[in-house]
Amino acid sequence: MPELPEVETIRRTVAPRIVGRSICGVEVRLPRIIRQPEPEEFVRLIMGKKIVQMERRGKYLLCHIKDALLVIHLRMTGRLYCQTGDVNDRFARVIFSLDDGTKLVFADSRTLGTIYALEPNQMAAKSLKGLAALGPEPLSPQFTEDYLAASLRHRRGKVKAVLLDQTVIAGLGNIYADESLALARINPARPAASLCRDEVSRLFQAINAVIREAIQHRGTTFRDYRDGENRKGSHQEHLRVYGRRGLPCLECGSLIERTEVAGRGTHFCPRCQQ
DNA sequence: ACAGGAACCTGATAGC
DNA sequence: TGCTATCAGGTTCCTG
Numbered sequence: 001m002p003e004l005p006e007v008e009t010i011r012r013t014v015a016p017r018i019v020g021r022s023i024c025g026v027e028v029r030l031p032r033i034i035r036q037p038e039p040e041e042f043v044r045l046i047m048g049k050k051i052v053q054m055e056r057r058g059k060y061l062l063c064h065i066k067d068a069l070l071v072i073h074l075r076m077t078g079r080l081y082c083q084t085g086d087v088n089d090r091f092a093r094v095i096f097s098l099d100d101g102t103k104l105v106f107a108d109s110r111t112l113g114t115i116y117a118l119e120p121n122q123m124a125a126k127s128l129k130g131l132a133a134l135g136p137e138p139l140s141p142q143f144t145e146d147y148l149a150a151s152l153r154h155r156r157g158k159v160k161a162v163l164l165d166q167t168v169i170a171g172l173g174n175i176y177a178d179e180s181l182a183l184a185r186i187n188p189a190r191p192a193a194s195l196c197r198d199e200v201s202r203l204f205q206a207i208n209a210v211i212r213e214a215i216q217h218r219g220t221t222f223r224d225y226r227d228g229e230n231r232k233g234s235h236q237e238h239l240r241v242y243g244r245r246g247l248p249c250l251e252c253g254s255l256i257e258r259t260e261v262a263g264r265g266t267h268f269c270p271r272c273q274q
Numbered sequence: 275a276c277a278g279g280a281a282c283c284t285g286a287t288a289g290c
Numbered sequence: 291t292g293c294t295a296t297c298a299g300g301t302t303c304c305t306g
Contacts, residue, residue, distance in 0.1 A: 001299060059300075075300050076283085110283045112300075130301065157277060166301080174299060223286080223298090263279070264299065 002074040004138065004171025005214035006225050006233065007059050010080050013228030015054040017082045017102055022050045023065070025097030033093045033106070036116045036128075045117045046070060051098075058134045058170030071116040071128060072106065077224045078113030081105055109224065134170040138211045143169065145204040152192040152200060159195060160188035161262035163207075172207070175220055175242045178267045180207045182241040187273045188261045213238065241267040 002010070023046050031039045045068050053064040061080065063070035072080060079091075082102050087095055089107045094115060096104040106115065116128060135151075136142035151168045152159065162168055163177040172180070181188050183206035186199055195203070219225055219233030222243065226232060236243070240250060245258040249269040258267050 003300090073300080076298075077285085108283095109285060110298090112283055114301090155276090161277080164300090265297090 001076055001173055001175060001222070002078065002219075002225055003059060003173035003176050004056075004211055005176070005217075005235065006219035006227075007056050007061060007074065007171070008215055009219045009227045009233060010074075011054055011056045011061060011228075013231075014080060014082055014104070015228075017228070018051050018063070018098060018104055019054055020051065021098040021100055021102065023047060023096055024099045025095075027095040027097070028093075029095070030093040030111060033108070033111065033113060033115055034117075035114045036118075042115075042117050045119065057131065058137070058166055059173070060131050060134075067120055069118040069122075071118065071131065073114045073130075074108070075110075075112040075114065077110040078106065078108040079224065079226050079230075081107070081226060081228050081230045083230070130166065133167045135166065135168045137170050138172070138207050143208075145201055148204045148207075149197065149200045152195055155192040157192055158188065158262055159186060159190045159192045159203075160264070160266060162192045164262060164264070169207070171211070174264050174266075175222075175239070176207075176210055176214065177264075178242045179210045179214075179240055182206075182268060182273060183210055185272050188266045188268055189259075241269060243267065 026043045028034060028039050034042045046065055049065045049068060051063055051065055055062045061072040082104055084101055087103060087105055091107040091109045092105050093108050094106040152162055155162050160177050163172050184202040186203060214220060214235045217233055217235035217238060218227060220235040221232035222236060241256050244256040245267060247256055249256055249272060252271050254269055254271040256267055257270050258265060260266060
């Protein structure tokens with residue numbers, strides 16, 4: 001499940017291989033991946049254009065192309081990687097050919113991923129709702145302890161639900177929400193508004209630390225995730241609670257439990273996270 | 275306005 | 291062994 005650290009790792013590995021190149025071919029094997037505009041118009045809009053820059057916002061990848069913006073979201077099982085030669089991947093859904101022979105492959109077993117192309121006027125209008133509504137990035141100056149405190153204070157839901165809300169913080173998903181709460185020693189089911197200032201402070205530090213660590217480890221590969229060169233990450237070797245049901249807590253030895261919170265599988269230490 | 279849940283999807287896995 | 295039901299979770303959409 002690509003979250004911020006995985007998408008950032010993909011950006012870092014893909015960008016050097018595509019920035020400065022021009023798109024000379026687009027093979028759309030599964031048209032419904034292309035959400036906007038219609039696939040034929042999509043191809044016309046980006047064909048022959050030079051890729052100027054690649055950035056990430058939350059879990060979105062933004063390829064700035066001359067006079068257009070290519071937006072990619074990997075959702076659950078999407079992958080984006082570069083290769084040369086024939087594409088044998090049975091899950092390849094859209095393949096961009098570049099003018100140096102590189103192929104940029106969007107592959108997705110579950111086909112929930114989405115690709116958009118925006119024209120300059122739409123880029124200004126922020127026509128993609130989810131992208132336009134994103135909250136601040138962890139590790140950015142806009143994401144402060146005061147902001148997190150305010151975001152939690154006037155919420156009635158559970159703290160984990162707030163962490164998963166992309167309009168509050170951009171880029172956290174199920175893995176890093178659980179990991180952040182574990183490091184902060186806060187129970188995921190706690191009402192968001194019930195956290196005291198010290199807990200908010202710990203959570204703020206934990207989110208930043210977890211995201212920073214995970215980027216350093218080039219993301220978490222549970223099953224599907226691969227970087228832009230089709231390699232696995234290594235952060236799965238450093239997880240505190242996610243996927244560790246029944247295994248001992250690294251702090252206290254209690255067995256990690258798995259429940260459901262905010263409609264998601266949720267992992268926590270019953271002793272450290274009261 | 276906000277919270278909660280279903281729908282979208284299909285490969286992997288658990289259970290019979 | 292082989293089949294079927296269930297699970298996985300990011301986002302959007304719908305309902306209360």
